Amino acid sequence: MAGRASRIVVVSNRVAVPDPARRAQAGGLAVAVNAALKERGGIWFGWSGTITPTPSDHPVVTTQKRMTYAVIDLKEDDYQEYYNGFANRVLWPILHYRVDLAEFAQADLSGYIRVNRNFADHLAKIIGPDDVLWIHDYHMMPLAQYLRERGHRNRIGFFLHIPMPPPDLIQALPKHGEIVGALAYYDLVGFQTEQDKENFARYLDTRGGQSSADGRSYDVGGRRVKLGAFPVAIETAAFARRARHASRSQFVKRFKESLSGRKLIVGVDRLDYSKGIPNRLEAYERFLRNAEDWHDKVAYVQITPKSRTEVPEYAEMDRFVSRKAGQINGLYSDVSWTPLRYVNRTYSRSALAGIYRAAGVAMVTPLRDGMNLVAKEFVAAQDPEDPGVLLLSQFAGAAHELSAGALIVNPHDLDGMAEALRRALEMPLPERSDRYRRMMSVLEANDIDRWAKRFLAELTDDRALPAMSLPPAAVRTVRARPDWRTGPAPRKA
Numbered sequence: 001m002a003g004r005a006s007r008i009v010v011v012s013n014r015v016a017v018p019d020p021a022r023r024a025q026a027g028g029l030a031v032a033v034n035a036a037l038k039e040r041g042g043i044w045f046g047w048s049g050t051i052t053p054t055p056s057d058h059p060v061v062t063t064q065k066r067m068t069y070a071v072i073d074l075k076e077d078d079y080q081e082y083y084n085g086f087a088n089r090v091l092w093p094i095l096h097y098r099v100d101l102a103e104f105a106q107a108d109l110s111g112y113i114r115v116n117r118n119f120a121d122h123l124a125k126i127i128g129p130d131d132v133l134w135i136h137d138y139h140m141m142p143l144a145q146y147l148r149e150r151g152h153r154n155r156i157g158f159f160l161h162i163p164m165p166p167p168d169l170i171q172a173l174p175k176h177g178e179i180v181g182a183l184a185y186y187d188l189v190g191f192q193t194e195q196d197k198e199n200f201a202r203y204l205d206t207r208g209g210q211s212s213a214d215g216r217s218y219d220v221g222g223r224r225v226k227l228g229a230f231p232v233a234i235e236t237a238a239f240a241r242r243a244r245h246a247s248r249s250q251f252v253k254r255f256k257e258s259l260s261g262r263k264l265i266v267g268v269d270r271l272d273y274s275k276g277i278p279n280r281l282e283a284y285e286r287f288l289r290n291a292e293d294w295h296d297k298v299a300y301v302q303i304t305p306k307s308r309t310e311v312p313e314y315a316e317m318d319r320f321v322s323r324k325a326g327q328i329n330g331l332y333s334d335v336s337w338t339p340l341r342y343v344n345r346t347y348s349r350s351a352l353a354g355i356y357r358a359a360g361v362a363m364v365t366p367l368r369d370g371m372n373l374v375a376k377e378f379v380a381a382q383d384p385e386d387p388g389v390l391l392l393s394q395f396a397g398a399a400h401e402l403s404a405g406a407l408i409v410n411p412h413d414l415d416g417m418a419e420a421l422r423r424a425l426e427m428p429l430p431e432r433s434d435r436y437r438r439m440m441s442v443l444e445a446n447d448i449d450r451w452a453k454r455f456l457a458e459l460t461d462d463r464a465l466p467a468m469s470l471p472p473a474a475v476r477t478v479r480a481r482p483d484w485r486t487g488p489a490p491r492k493a
């Protein structure tokens with residue numbers, strides 16, 4: 001590219017700032033973006049995870065190796081209206097096909113717009129004219145519009161990590177044109193699956209968009225936006241290595257001893273209604289009711305870090321799932337056997353890798369999920385000589401890639417899931433190996449590096465993207481220690 005070197009500037013609500021003091025937290029976006037950027041380098045801008053009455057005028061910048069992290073704090077009302085309110089009580093349920101759970105409030109929409117304009121103001125202090133911007137997820141839909149209004153003509157791409165439902169459901173969102181319609185201000189909008197992309201293309205049709213002859217871009221309101229499907233991926237080879245090492249750790253050895261030779265079923269999900277945890281527990285209960293021969297021979301470990309706890313629908317789900325877990329154990333436990341271990345802690349990804357490898361079956365059964373990285377991590381972590389079986393919902397984005405190897409289930413069909421669980425537990429080694437190989441070949445062909453390369457090549461029309469240069473002046477710089485964790489839980493300053 002002629003002139004000044006362009007940098008990649010990634011923007012997302014969550015930023016995985018290196019910080020050894022913070023505990024491991026769950027969340028696929030931060031995991032994926034971190035993996036995509038750490039070799040390539042770039043600037044990663046977003047929320048610090050801190051709430052304060054007096055946010056600074058400038059982002060706080062941290063550098064580590066080739067990465068620069070620039071984060072800003074939010075005020076309490078910003079956090080409530082933008083994050084808990086509009087993002088997580090309106091956009092999240094509607095885009096996950098749960099219009100019934102959406103609680104629209106004009107004040108939350110105003111807060112969402114205010115915070116996005118604030119992000120645009122801060123970004124304006126950081127970006128140069130040649131920088132390439134990659135904005136992530138539903139928290140930031142109108143950001144490109146606000147940057148364009150300030151005169152920024154940069155290449156700006158957007159990737160949606162969660163589903164995009166059909167136009168009828170998008171139209172249930174009050175003022176959808178100002179939010180979802182604002183995606184037309186990006187140069188490229190990426191989705192997890194072709195289905196999500198097609199749903200958005202049909203929405204653009206309803207807004208008078210004109211498709212190009214090859215169907216890859218749309219002209220809307222005088223702008224041209226490209227659309228594409230870029231299924232998010234994992235660091236396949238590195239995760240497989242991590243699992244091999246973890247399986248030799250004291251932590252995993254002790255964990256395996258606690259199983260006393262019982263076959264392990266594992267589930268790993270943020271405590272979110274989209275993940276279908278109640279249906280899964282119900283299906284497990286039916287399995288226990290019908291499969292007495294498996295009593296005392298199986299242990300189901302459900303790892304479920306709490307998430308978005310200030311949002312009422314999440315608090316309700318928390319109470320419901322705890323009650324259900326207690327009921328199952330009350331009904332089926334024996335003095336020397338607990339059929340279900342329901343754990344609300346967050347584990348490091350190394351610990352998870354070891355747990356996945358120790359498992360005979362993973363149940364990944366969301367009612368709707370953009371992708372679900374846990375499904376991919378489980379497969380990558382398996383021992384090729386004795387792989388476990390993945391039970392995967394047809395409504396996870398991951399099912400679009402893994403259907404040749406996973407046992408695909410309908411999370412609304414509880415008997416079907418119970419039967420699939422028995423089939424998974426009893427599946428002979430040759431079938432397990434064949435299914436594992438089919439899934440691994442997909443995960444090896446599309447790993448996280450290819451995901452980022454494909455998106456950025458499409459965004460920049462294949463022009464080379466040099467590694468980032470020095471962080472901008474006029475910002476406070478802190479050098480980080482060499483460890484990082486993804487970080488959702490808000491800190492109140």
Ligand SMILES: O=P(O)(O)OC[C@H]1O[C@H](O[C@H]2O[C@H](CO)[C@@H](O)[C@H](O)[C@H]2O)[C@H](O)[C@@H](O)[C@@H]1O
Pocket residue numbers: 014026027028029030032137138161162232307308369370371372373488
């Ligand atoms: O940041 P939180 O509110 O604590 O939530 C965690 C993240 O949840 C969502 O993750 C999505 O991205 C994954 C990676 O692409 C994908 O596999 C999964 O299906 C999605 O649900 C959310 O989209 C992120 O913004 C959150 O950070």
Ligand SMILES: O=c1ccn([C@@H]2O[C@H](COP(=O)(O)OP(=O)(O)O)[C@@H](O)[C@H]2O)c(=O)[nH]1
Pocket residue numbers: 024025026027028029031268269270303305345346347348349352371372373374375377
């Ligand atoms: O205790 C936990 C639970 C989950 N995760 C990670 O959080 C991510 C969850 O991503 P996924 O796409 O499955 O769902 P999301 O939570 O983003 O909707 C995965 O990388 C998990 O390894 C973690 O590090 N510790």
